[in-house]
Amino acid sequence: MDGLSVHSVVHNFSDTDHFFRLYANPEIERVFDEHLAREAPDVCHVHHLTCLSTTMLEALKRRGVPTVMTLHDSWLLCPRGQRLHPSGDHCATIDRERCIDCMRGTWPHLFGPAEPGAPGGTDRETVREVDRHVRRVLALPDLLIAPSEFHRREFVAWGVPSERIRAIPHGLPRMTVPVPVARRAPDGRFRIGYLGTLIPSKGVHVLVEAFSRLERPDATLELHGEWFPYHEDAGYLERLRELAAGDPRITFHGRYGPAQLPAILAELDVLVVPSIWFETFSLTVREGWLARLPVVASDHGALREALAEGRRGRLFPPGDAAALASVLRELHDNPVARDTIRGRPEWVRTVEEMVRELKGVYQEVGTRPRGAAAAAGWSDLDRFHPELCRLRGLPQERRSARLREGLETLGRAFPGWGPAAAYDALAREGSALRRWAAVRGEETRALEEERARLRQEARALEARGARSDAELEALRRRVAELEEEARGKERRLRELEADRARARERLEAVSRSWLHRWADRLGGGRHLEPRP
Amino acid sequence: MSQVSMVISTAGASEALAEGLDDLRAAAGEGELLLIAPRADEVQADGCRALPQPAGGDWVASANEAVRAARGEWVLLLHEDLRVEPGFLGPLLQHRHEDDLFAVVPRVVLPREGGLIESVVEMVVEDGLVGAGWPSLRERERRWLRSGPVFFPASPCALFRREAFLRLGGFDPLFTPRGGADMDLGFRAWRRGMRVVYEPASIVYHGGSGSLEGSLDARDEAAVRWRDRLLFQWKNVTDPEWLRAQPATALALAAQGAALGDQALLEGLDLALQALPAALKAREGEARVAAARSDREILRDSAPER
DSSP states (O other), X not given: OTTOOOOOOOOOGGGOSSGGGXXXXXXXXXXXXXXXXXXXXXXXXXXXXXXXXXXXXXXXXXXXXXXXXXXXXXXXXXXXXXXXXXXXXXXXXXXXXXXHHHHHHHOGGGTOOOOTTSOTTHHHHHHHHHHHHHHHHHTSSSEEEESSHHHHHHHHHHTOOGGGEEEOOOOBOOOOOOOOSSOSOTTOOEEEEEXXXXXXXXXXXXXXXXXXXXXXXXXXXXXXXXXXXXXXXXXXXXXXXHHHTTOTTEEXXXXXXXXXXXXXXXXXXXXXXXXXXXOSSOHHHHHHXXXXXXXXXEXXXXXXXXXXXXXXXXXXXXXXXXXXXXXXXXXHHOHHHHHHTBOOGGGSOBHXXXXXXXHHHHHHHHTSOTTHHHHTTOOOHHXXXXXXXXXXXXXXXXXXXXXXXXXXXXXXXXXXXXXXXXXXXXXXXXXXXXXXXXXXXXXXXXXXXXXXXXXXXXXXXXXXXXXXXXXXXXXXXXXXXXXXXXXXXXXXXXXXXXXXXXXHHHHHHHHHHHHHHHHHHTTOOTTSOOOO | OTTEEEEEEOSSSOHHHHHHHHHHHHHHTTSEEEEEESSGGGGOOTTOEEEEOOTTOOHHHHHHHHXXXXXXXXXXXXXTTEEEOTTOHHHHHTTTTOTTEEEEEEEEEEGGXXXXXXXXXXXXXXXXXXXXXXHHHHHTOOOOOSOEEOSSOOTTEXXXXXXXXXXXXXXXXXXXXXXXXXHHHHHHHHHTTOEEEEEXXXXXXXXXXXXXXXXXXXXXXXXXXXXXXXXXXXXXXXXXXXXXXXXXHHHHHHHHHHHHTOHHHHHHHXXXXXXXXXXXXXXXXXXXXXXXXXXXXXXXXXXXXX
16 A cells, blocks of 8 residues: 555564563564654554554553554453453453463463472463553553444453543445345355354354254355464364365355455355354454345344344354254245345445544544643653653763763772773774664664565465365465575575674774773773783 | 561552552551552551652652661561562561571562562672672573572562661662662672572562553663663772773773664763762762672672572
8 A cells, every 4th residue: 555664573472482471572662662763653553462562552652652552352351362261162251260271271381381389379470460461551542442332341341441442333445246136046045154264263163053953955155264273273174174074065165355255245145153252343244234145143242233233133142053043044934034134235334434533533642732641640761760861851962071071080980090082982983883783784674574574474375275286286386485585585684693793793892902901001901801 | 477567669559559458468467567659648558557758759768768667677678569479478587587687588470571580689790890680580490499698689579677777778869760779788788797588488479560660661771770780880899800890891881882872871871970979979988887798708698599
């Protein structure tokens, strides 16, 4: 998109060595802070911080950048993101005692071994510490946004003040769906559709089971979407296939792109959203409405809200395959029932409407007095270190002069010594190296980003899977090409690192030579390394 | 346990304080519980004595004031973001009959660092600069199970002999705001022949909410650390060889800062140089004390044991 620059950081759950780092990563905060210093944005809209660092919100606060954050899922309440326990149970309420075992089971490598003598409360305190930390950082943005009123209420119930969080539903681009005049397929099939990733929280297994109970031979189940491992669970697709038991009426279509969506929707008679987690908005429901499809969804959370408690679709108890089968049977048998709940595009908010509202929010937070941060108890440098603030307010020449004067005073305190002149000389010699190192640093960063992007692309290709042998072969070739390219970048990075190490050595040699000269004047030098 | 005063420094009536207060109240037993906050009326709580923070004071001034006001023979200083395991006080108090004991620290576990230990601190000397090292953090090792010496009582949680604390003048305001006042205090205690001991059977958790210390970015933190580290040398170091290295080291740091564009280092050095007269004055005071241990003996005696 024109005018939009993208900066990526590659950091996965597997790159972290303990649990708290999932939420607070100093290195990512540092990189982000440098970015903020360069870009100096007027407003920052934060969307999701998983695998980044929630302390980026602290960096924004410190720099006084007006910030809006959209809470797209439950990650800040549940580290697994969707309040779905590994047992498959949906956590209707947040119970941190239950969280401890859940987290340890999900990411054992982030908790360390249960060592003899290690305090038993460490895991509990770690999970609680995340809670405290999240509460603290969630107080930092000027405004929080939830995509649904339901999701807003969840965060208010958790403790976010109601005036700090607003429900702003997403808008969708209008699409042209080639809806046939006779909605049913020419061969009379009744096509039940699912759109989305094939992960347990989406409840695809509930739909497959419901379909198996449908007892309507002309019905088909069209599953569109990619499969990904869901935390520790890598076997979901396999289980779905087993559940489908080779039923030829069930088709796993695999991944689709936005461009294919209208055609996919046009080939369906009913759309099912069987999520066993609450959802926070559901784009899929809206996509169904844009295609004038009847939508059936789980009766909870943001889905219940979207379907206006059953006035804009049919609801069934979450996870209840028998009830879903009953709804689908009725919709199959009764065209009038289908037409009664058929979706309408006017129920879907447009992107333009959403943008208008967000612009208003940006304007609103951008014009708030910045002093509000300190009044709210946020600690800043000015409050805790006024002397450092005063120093930073001095012009560079004054700072240099002050430093030289200070070194002279130090010299007088330790007689026979006058280091200011030496400092000037060293600073001159070092400045050339500093510029050189900065250029190399930029180049290194760019290479690292490129390498990471290539690796990520290769991984995504591998995860995508293939529908045919030919496609599989093409995928493998592309993955191999990307890997080779990434290895090339890695070689170049190593060369640059070696360059940098050499520059550093030169600088240290310069420093050492000056140190030895001054050590000689002090009549000693035994504390120093041997002369080079 | 009536001889123990527990002192919690707090930024106010925070959620962090409220959450941990019941456990501490239970642990205090017959001892007293003091809360020291910018506004004492904000932190009224059953069974607690509230003290106002000294005007313009930060944590160092507050802690000194609280120890003066405490009635117990032993004073436990705690940050408000500390959580305690039941029974944590008993193992600390088992050391109270050791005559030369200045302070005892519990096993301060850092949930934010995967359970590593904050209170196992060693003295390190690098390039003529005396500093502190955290072996548990450096080695990513959670198991420090032996009671033994540590370099200084880490400020988040430590039990002090009140009389000795006051005799040493408490934490030195030279290291405010934030900073290395605890390292300085520990060094002075060791120098006078006292000891600081780590007790792993006493377990507490330090969340590090930052409510007391504020939130500084990495550059700010680094600048303040450099300032404190240099001031520590200029105030305390007496070993001739280490001392001789000081000006040359300062020069090397200045050169390194200028050459590599390390602004935090230059700022830390500048701040330390501005406070040099105060450090030298404090040094004169320390010079009048008969040292029971030399710098190198402190390095040897305060080394933590595995």
